[in-house]
Amino acid sequence: MNNEEIKIESVSPYVGVPAPVYLEDDIWFGPAPVRSQKQLEYMEQERVIKEQEYEFESVEIEPINIHQLMYDIATESSSTTLHIDPIGGSENLQYMYE
Secondary structure (H helix, E strand, O other): OOOOOOOOOOOOOOOOOOOOOOOOOEOOOEOOOOOOHHHHHHHHHHHHHHHHHHHHHHOOOOOOOHHHHHHHHHHHOOOOHHHOOOOOOOHHHHHHOO
């Protein structure tokens, strides 16, 4: 076989865990080295992003009584199936297992 006949497939680049942008103090390896200006700026951006995420998470998106509100909306415009004989919907399941 000739070297020209061997088709070498492209080798994928190394895929692994990237090095951290900055090191933190470690109980095994000791204190982190002095941080560069770029690392300090990155840390500040990271802090701001985490604060924004925390503020977003702390905003109440859904009221505590959401189930009652949904029930009220569903039943305000028309009657429920309780007036039908036999009653409809999941109410029938109560009678099947009694």
